[in-house]
Amino acid sequence: MEDIIATKYTARDFKSDQEVRWCPGCGDHAVLNAVQRALAELGIPKEKFAFISGIGCSSRFPYYMDTYGFHSIHGRASAIATGVKTANPDLSVWQITGDGDALAIGGNHFIHAIRRNIDINILLFNNQIYGLTKGQYSPTSGKGLVTKTSPFGTVEEPFSVGELVIGARGRFFARTVDANLALSTQIYIEAAKHKGTSVVEVLQNCVIFNDAIHDIVTAKDVRDDRTVILEHGKPMIFGKSKEKGLILEGLKLKVVNLGEKGITEANLLVHDAYESNPGIHYMLANMAYPEYPVALGVIRSVPGITYETAVAEQIEAVKSKSKVKCMDDLLMGGSTWLVQ
Amino acid sequence: MEDIIATKYTARDFKSDQEVRWCPGCGDHAVLNAVQRALAELGIPKEKFAFISGIGCSSRFPYYMDTYGFHSIHGRASAIATGVKTANPDLSVWQITGDGDALAIGGNHFIHAIRRNIDINILLFNNQIYGLTKGQYSPTSGKGLVTKTSPFGTVEEPFSVGELVIGARGRFFARTVDANLALSTQIYIEAAKHKGTSVVEVLQNCVIFNDAIHDIVTAKDVRDDRTVILEHGKPMIFGKSKEKGLILEGLKLKVVNLGEKGITEANLLVHDAYESNPGIHYMLANMAYPEYPVALGVIRSVPGITYETAVAEQIEAVKSKSKVKCMDDLLMGGSTWLVQ
């Protein structure tokens, strides 16, 4: 995005004329708001945004954005977004996807996009269920979840989104909660600014088929104690009155109470999102209740050369060295002979 | 595999009558030998083995085994093997696959098999190239590799097989070298015995399209210094005269010289393949030359409930509680009425 022009937008400028059709109370509404706010802050001309989605409730998202949008087929948004961004590195490309869309049918494109480090922003709406098809379990549904296709409980181990992302060589992983507008907006902005594939896992509520599944950590009365918001360069503190923190014990994270056993803020781990060695990011991404608070915020953010840049640079390098400048040169080059 | 009968086999019993058609000098020949040896040691009746492969040079493997075999389509072997094993948990199911077959087109089925922890043994022949299609880069080809589809060098970041496996919740990951028959045989036996998805990355040489790509670590003259063979419960020692070892420094592994700075064997890390926390296994699997020796042996081996067992147990549980014992019961059950 070379020629960023300082353009002044408000969230409203990103609302399309389409009626929003998600269920009342669905977490998707909040994500839409936060994204529209984030976009307004980026200062990128509106016509440079492309929103690409697959199929699912969440994937209807592009219709509600007054940007270029492509509501594609189930699971393939990562591949389409890769095409869009590689074709035109100048665009700000966003992929909107669900836990089924990205991790079930779309798993392959998802991990390959991440591996290539194509500079797209993936918002993964994780409601741990297939919403649009009315309630079957997904690859993130907790073991034992009773759904329409698991009437006796699922027997499958779910993916940990962050772990899979980093395992696929991911360089940016963040987590947020649908309803937390402030945090979400901030994270979407950071995702947009990060060069490379940014994956944001949004803990999203499906009121109809998996209501309150995240409440155990995100409900108002418990969230301060059961989540920790990570900020680069800041100690890992959480709790209603900021009384808890995280330290490293050997190779494991541990929750400690400030003040106890002489522990002060200075003893706590300081978050380093930029560390390229993924070791600690794995642990942070995998933290789960009840042993740990669930990590929110930008967990990992390591810059690196992006795919579309490398592709473009290689083309430029070859171009600058080649004598072939157009098709006629190519056609007449090499081994030819004349018939008279 | 309940009714294992002690059957005496030799490697020869597993050779089929088909002529082996790999290029002379291809690493696949050695893998075939080692697998045949390993099978002979397992004491499983021959008819219980099923070898499932996709498409690629390596995927021709089942034809050469005198067992049940299914040479399927490109990338789908994990899914087919999942079907075979879930349908009949009593079988010993092996998936033979290449780096293209498993990680390019087959990436999704691969990570889902691992996530589910289906008890199959996946031998991933990693020659960092597409052999059968004559030399295009694969998702494990090193950045910059010149191949037929990357005449100016690839610009893609490769997967680290071990990291992807563990990132997908993998519980068994091992690495071996095609030509190392003794180590390979041992690892294949351990993979077979492990309950759950076992992934073995075989550093395999393609003499034709990517010759000697692993030599930098596996060549005779350097391999002792550039690889470390991990054994559960043993200290991590390597080097021509066992003079080097690995320790943990903070969150990073470090190579040390025994004897220097008072370091003795006792200071070295002791390999714990059974540790369920994957932190250290990530680091070990990711070790790369020149900073580290490449880890061989069983890096991670954590038992857990397998998919096919959970499926079977759920069926048994439901059966035992249900009054419906056959179709007639089902047909006549529930809400019916009689017309006379």
Next chain:
Amino acid sequence: MIKKSEIIEREEVVIRFSGDSGDGMQLTGTLFSDTAAQLGNDLSTFPDYPAEIRAPQGSVGGVSGFQVHMGHSEINMPGDFSDVLVAMNPAAIKANIRWVKEGGTIIYDKDNFTDKNIEKAGYEKDPIAEEKLDGLNIIDAPISSMVKEALKDMGLDPKSVIKTKNMFALGMVFWLFDRKLDFTEKYIDKKFSSKPEIANANKIVLRAGYYYAETIEALRPVFRILPAPISKGTYRNISGNAATAWGLMAAAEKAGLNIFIGSYPITPATGILEEFAAHKELGTISVQAEDEIAGICTALGASFAGKLAVTSTSGPGLALKSEAIGLAVMTELPIVIIDVQRGGPSTGLPTKTEQADLMQALYGRNGECPVVVLAASTPSDCFDYAYEAARIALEHMTPVILLTDSYLANGTEPWRIPSMKDLKEIKPRFADLKEIPFLPYKRDDEKLAREWAFPGMPGLEHRIGGLEKTAKGTVSYVPENHENMINIRAEKVERVANYIPDLPVIGDKSGDLLVVGWGGSYGYLLTAVRELNLEGYNVSLANFNYINPFPKNVREVFQSFKKILVCELNMGQFADFLRIKYQEFSYEQLNKVQGLPFTLAEIKDKCINLLEDK
């Protein structure tokens, strides 16, 4: 309660319940039709819901409908025009008014016709005024307020109160059709057994609706539909998706096999996977795969391992399975592939019905790759054709594609329950344990089917795969072998024709016009043809369930008619396939691609046109 004189007997009647997605119309319709079925009416139902889980409240896109067609005589379709429309809001009027019969009745919830709702539905003023509804019997019931009134002393929260309003409407309709409430009351008790106060509220409201209808004059006369003179036996209501699953489960039991389904959810096919998942008591293994390709591939693996293998999907999923179907053809493994067709192309109209996947089923694979293709034609005969699909797959060692559609999948009808002992034998082609060495592509002379040996059978170890093979199973690039195997695989499919019934003709065996259809439009075509016959027209019907191969008598059937009219919910795919197979005949076409079934009028008009222009 009702005086004899006020009751009118009717042969058949169509009722449509319609309201917002959240209004509980699907349940209302189901309870009404179950009651009718219990009383011995023949019936056919069709639910029709939006693609969104909850489209914006009050919008036309968010209208959810459930149509019930019940009768004293045989009922073969859910009906096109309704006698009674229940409309819970203005949008329901907007969406359905075209489909109300002249002289029909509309019951609507007056309280919901607020200015805001009227506007949301796209009306400017009162819809009742805006639509010219002369000749309709309009009942403006203040349903919401009556419900609040009825429950005012219960201490329930307002949300729970208003949720019961569908029961009020149901109560009214029960009165109108002189039905008892006991079935519904039992259902309510069971459903809310853990919340007795909710159960109670629903029952109170149900009765309130019933009594309200009795009280107001407007709802007279009451209709009575006598039981249909249907065959003796035990009946149940069944949907196409459930019937499909059960047919396959029955086939597995008959064949002495376990059943395995590998599928990925997709509307409108998900119900099949769900049905399998719900019946683990019969040993069913159901794998919800990571995608459609894994769905069929896990199933192929299970087939290789000796199970009756099934995969179910809808059009886009069938597209994804194409490559693996080719592998099934090449390895000659038995597998049943179900495609519940929906509106296409691409994502299309995912909750609507269409018959546009026929060509894909027949030809959507690389190379010369024939498979058996069947199509079911009513919700309950999904059982029969699923069973047939399994029988053919197992006895002929071939993949079989079974086509159903959204209309069949979700529609229900009463079904006389078969007894397992009356179903056809199924004899899988198990390999002989003594015939060593096992030759995987050795065939029997009649069917040309190979034998099935699977892991665990000692001594029969062998290898199969997607490369061309000799009879012995060795990979072969020999040109003549390839051509030979291509011919054998085609011939094997052709010979299935020796093991299927002839194409039945309904009506005269020869005449002026043969209406030809396939699969799910059957009920509509049948009803139309019967009505035409009653009106004196010489028309017969041939509806295909066996599409590849065709029954052996097709040419003979076609020869006996002056004109052939092929009716299908697509642009003419079946007609084109007939042109390929029976080029000598001329085919007239009636096509419709609106995501909707035919209407009787459409079919009849077309037939009459053709007959008159002879």
Next chain:
Amino acid sequence: MIKKSEIIEREEVVIRFSGDSGDGMQLTGTLFSDTAAQLGNDLSTFPDYPAEIRAPQGSVGGVSGFQVHMGHSEINMPGDFSDVLVAMNPAAIKANIRWVKEGGTIIYDKDNFTDKNIEKAGYEKDPIAEEKLDGLNIIDAPISSMVKEALKDMGLDPKSVIKTKNMFALGMVFWLFDRKLDFTEKYIDKKFSSKPEIANANKIVLRAGYYYAETIEALRPVFRILPAPISKGTYRNISGNAATAWGLMAAAEKAGLNIFIGSYPITPATGILEEFAAHKELGTISVQAEDEIAGICTALGASFAGKLAVTSTSGPGLALKSEAIGLAVMTELPIVIIDVQRGGPSTGLPTKTEQADLMQALYGRNGECPVVVLAASTPSDCFDYAYEAARIALEHMTPVILLTDSYLANGTEPWRIPSMKDLKEIKPRFADLKEIPFLPYKRDDEKLAREWAFPGMPGLEHRIGGLEKTAKGTVSYVPENHENMINIRAEKVERVANYIPDLPVIGDKSGDLLVVGWGGSYGYLLTAVRELNLEGYNVSLANFNYINPFPKNVREVFQSFKKILVCELNMGQFADFLRIKYQEFSYEQLNKVQGLPFTLAEIKDKCINLLEDK
């Protein structure tokens, strides 16, 4: 060196080089044909190699062949029977002996006819004795030992020595056809520029072979093939895969667009991706995707972003792309999809040729989902039809499938290089930046094509997708809208017929028999028809390149012939498609599914049969 009297002039000749996969036959054949081309012969070549990278040495499965057909007159096919067979081992005899002409010449490496190799090839005794080779001119050259002798003083390792033996054989053949060695010598110098001793060794051996042939009596007479009277211009040899890539690159330049290819390697299509990857100097973006689905999806993304988008594959890959092709149809994005057909079904015969993906290309998708389908018919006209495919995609806003095949992809022929200025204009339907609001599905009256606006164009922001839409781009479940859009999409494809040339007829425009073909069998059909004409038969040829829609004059062409014979390398897919589109004609069929092209005899026999039984 050669006396005039010993030279025989020939119109055309077929030479086949064959040996083990490691024997360098592909290179030998290429060098020979390049030399012939430089000397002005017309020619056609076909490489034929095993599916294994290195099948077991000495086995029939491991034989790699390269056939060259060159002539003084126009050459349209690589020939079926060869005048000269070079056989480096017994297996090469086994594999090719059926294809040597009566009176032809076999040159073989006597040293390689060891007992072991003879057995490996499946012979019991000496193949020369076992095959009854009466009437053939058999040259038993001790190639291996001559090579060793020639290089004995060079100090090379034995492996490098023996590797040069293909040059010995080439030298002999050059002598036989009175060709100069300089082109090959230059090539050798260039190829081994970093290893001068290897270059030297190859050149020594090449000359040794040439002189050996001169010395032995057996190789007389020498054949001379005069230059073909072909049109003036600059020529190059080109393979079908390279021509396909170049045609698309040319189209992009003409349209003022960048080109983007998203593909996954698959034999025999990989060469197209490789060709794109090799031409980054022209700004080509080539993405090697993780699978075929990602291949087309990255390309669709690029199309959405305003590039000329391409994806290339073979049959199994096309199957995987089915669903995404549906999305391209629904979103009406321009994209060119190339299917290089190979032997199927499933993995089938992956290195062999076949034309069995036609039905898949036409129908292999869910729903009513028409696309434009073209087929190329010679290696070099792959350029033209790839260009056409891009032109139609861009000007009509539609996906276009281009069918080529393994035979075209790997075959080469001399090609008169076009100049960019002579190629047809291509005008993409860019949206007008001033027309705000942009309506994505607004169409022009003639083509019914929508306009193309892509991210980066200010003010034209819009959304597209796989659900059914109104002209405005709003998702719509309105029944009539759906049917209307289905019709419009079909009509848009039909109207492409207004922008393509008529079907050309070669030979008389009316007569007894019209041979009909499509795509890659063209050269064989043409040669056969010409020979028949020379023999006095009244036969004409119509070979289709435009398959959907058909050119507008097809009916007219067909009407003028008494019989129509449809020849194709499948079981009759094109014939069936003709039955759908032109039901009124009778179609005779000639089909072959052996992974091989037709032979002239097969075509001619069938034609003569049909002509005589009139």
